[in-house]
Amino acid sequence: MNRVTTFAAALAAFLFGTLPAAAQGIDETINSIFADYTGWYVGLIFADLPGTNFSWIALWLVVGALIFTFYFGFIQLKGFGHSIRLVKGDYSDPNDAGEVSHFQALATALSGTVGLGNIAGVAVAVGIGGPGATFWMVIAGLFGMATKFTECTLGVKYRNEYEDGHVSGGPMYYITKGFKERGLPGGKILAVLFCIFTILGALGGGNMFQANQAHAQLSNVIGDYPGWITGVILAGITFIVIVGGIKSIARVTEKVVPFMGIFYVVVSLIILIMNYDMILWAFGQIFQGAFTGLGVAGGFTGALIQGFRRAAFSNEAGIGSAAIAHSAVKTKEPITEGYVALLEPFIDTVVICxxxxxxxxxxxxLNVDADTGLYVWDEAAGMISTEDGVSGVELTSRAYAQSFSWFPVMLAIAVVLFAFSTMISWSYYGLKAWTYLFGESKASEVIFKVIFCLFIIIGAAASLGPVIDFSDAMLFSMAIVNIIALYLLMPIVKAELAHYVARLKSGEIKKFT
Amino acid sequence: MSQEVFVVAYEGDDDSGSLLEYAIERAKKEDAALHIVHVLEWSPYSFLTPEEVEERHSRRKEELARAKAVIIDPAVVKASDAGLSATGDIRYGQVVELIAEIARQKSAAMIFVGRSGSNSISARVFGSVPLGLAQIAPVPTVIVP
Structure with missing residues (x-):
């Protein structure tokens, strides 16, 4: 007995003592290798436009969103009511009950995007760009709705359906099939490129970054402890869900995540109601800041850049991930998934952010100069000065804690759950890219899922700055390939839309309730 | 006068035997037809993971096939063997609402429902199927113990 305890103690001492040290050593090695070999690519993707601090990739996403908005005649305004009616189930055939509803498709796709960006990202944007950043964020979010409409329609239209009933879809499928249909060259190469970017993005931004942030939040609340513990627990739970097929855990989080989202909005609304006399003032700040900057170093452009960037990075419009999520839905009309998907940037960016x-x-x-009414700029931090100089999640946490002292604990739980649901979603996106490249077989699926779980541990344990930068670059590389494809394939969506609207008007597509 | 129809809300578990037997007995006496309905609980507002979304269509097929083979077909056969005209139906949704709706559509004379399930905690909190039918059923409803 004694020997067993001694052995266990020795093992524990070994694990706790050497693992972190070893991990640290490995950290540094991996970091320097990545920085050496991939740094140029990261630099290229996030390069600023000459003379600004606005990355060209954010402009790429915003310009795409603008083009789709005009091409589809402001579908996000004209089709908004129809989207809501679809989600409410007005057009759902009762005989199809038991299939995935539009509401479920929307909720599943949203659980992949709502997360850290809505909480931490916004605080960064407002901290650097001032309240005016909010205005531009909303504008970019509204335009992004058209991008989602386009990509999700194509995702459903060109998915693969197999005999056993399962489906695979996403940009890689619409790129190959759609290009072939239109007689365009290079479809296969673009699709393969997209898949490589998706796999690497899934392992990094959709996994390691999430695990890393979840651990950071937990150790903020509980106190500092080794990251690999969080990693092993998260990886274990994820493994049980995605490899073991134990859906009950996922179902619990999938239930808790929307609840957290709603809770977050409700708490926000309560705080706004408590400060109702300041709402008009706040909107004033947002509009004024949008065009003047209100003392922010970047002025008008500073606000614009931060807002656009936040929206583009938060709702994933144009990245292609949502197209993978929506294509799994059984529906007779591909365009209906487009209508439903256009609500995502609205909920994610326009409402929650x-x-x-x-x-x-x-x-x-945010500190305001009492004399001038302008925000106090902290030159050293490169943002508006705050109490104790906090930014990111902590700034959000501080703001909410002003009204509710228990909020930081809730926020930590929310961040961990959001991180988990984002990981589950991205494990699926990565898997679909993986099976596109390596074939649809159970064995190849399991290989990817195991790799995915191992990366969770690495992500939580290590501080892999350059690795995560590289994976972020991969996420946005997805958008380069995807939006090129969307430009080339958007006439197909337009035809589909015209056909659908005509049948809607003629009464051929009718309401069931 | 056309034949009366009795709707049976049939769960197909161990306790359902007595429900079906009672319904058959009553139908024979009244010379009525039986419409046996099995409802698979389903909410269009529950949350699914991306993989569940993908598998949903094939799962639904499996669930329907299983419900037909294991629950509805044997029940219909049992009723037919007793000399009744019997039909079966499998639906997805909320049990109480669907049974009431089907009873309306079929212009049923009566609904038969088992008492089983009334003792579970969730039934106590959210109300059971027989209690729900007692409130919204459009026709007289018999709760079979």
Whole structure:
């Protein structure tokens, strides 16, 4: 007995003592290798436009969103009501009950995008760009709705359906099939490129970054402890869900995540109502800041850049991930998934991100010069000065804690759950890219899933700055390939839309309720 | 006068035997037809993972096939063997609402429902199927113990 305990103690001492040290050594090696070999690519993807601090990739996404908006005649405004009716189930055939509903498709896709960006990203944007960033964020979010409409329609239209009933879809499928249909060359190469970017993006931004942030939040609340512990636990749970097929855990989180999202919005609304006399002032700040900067170093462009960037990075419009998620839905009309998907940037960016921004502005965590009414710029930090110089998640946490002292704990739980659901979603996106490249077989699926789980541990344990930068670059590389394809294939969506609208008007497509 | 129809809300578990037997007995006496309905609980607002979304269509097929083979077909055969005209139906949704709706569509004379399930905690909190039918059923409803 004694020997067993001694052995266990020795093993524990070994694990706790040497693993972190070894991990640290490995960290540094991996980091320097990545920095040496991939740094140029990361630099290229996130390169700023000459004379600004606005990365060309954010412009790429915003310009794409603008083009789709005009090409489809402001579908996000004209089709908004129809989207809501679809989600409510007005057009769902009762005989199809038991199939995935439009509401479920929307909720599943949203659980992949709502997360850290809505909480931490917005705080960064408002901290650097001032309240005016909110205005541009909303504008970019509204335009992004058209991008989602385009990509998700194509995702459903060109998916592969197999005999056993399962489906695979996403940009890689619409790129190959759609290009072939239009007689365009290079489809296969673009699709393969997209898949490589997706796999690497899934392992990094969709996995390691999430695990890393979840651990950071946990150790903020509980106190510092080794990251690999969080990693092993998260990887274990993820393994049980995606490899073991134990859906109950996923179902629990999938239930808790929307609840957290709704809870977050409700708490935000309560704070806004408590400060109702300041709401008009806050909107004033947002509009004024949008065009003048209100003392922000970058002025008008500073606000614009931060807002656009936040929207583009938060709702994943144009990245192609949502097209993978929506293509799994059984539906007779591909365009209906487009209609449903256009609500995602609205909920993610226009509603949730704006709530965060409003609370940050209203609660006064950003320091204002009492004499001039302008924000106090902290030159050293490169952002508006805050109490104790906090930024990111902590700034959001501070703002909400002004009204509710328990909020930071809730926020930590929310961040961990959001991170987990984002990981589950991205494991699926990565898997679909993987099976496109390596074939649809159970064995190849399991290989990817195991690799995915191992990366969770690495992500939580290590501080792999350059690795995560590289994977972010991969996420946005997906957008380069995807948006090129969307430009080439958008006439197909337009034809589909015209056909659908005509049948809707003629009454051929009818309401069931 | 056309034949009366009795709708049976049939769960197909161990306790359902007595429900079916009672319904058959009553139908024989009244010379009525039986419409046996099995409802698979389903909400269009529950949350699914991306993989569940993908598998949903084939799962639904499996569930329907299983419900038909294991629950509805044997029940219909049992009723037919007893000399009744019997039909079966499998639906997805909320049990209470669907049974009431089907009873309306079929212009049923009566609904038969088992008492089983009324003792579970969730039934106590959210109400059971027989209690729900007692409130919204459009026709007289018999709760079979």
């Amino acid at each position: 704006t709530m965060t921004a409003l609370v940050i502005v209203i609660t006064g965590v």
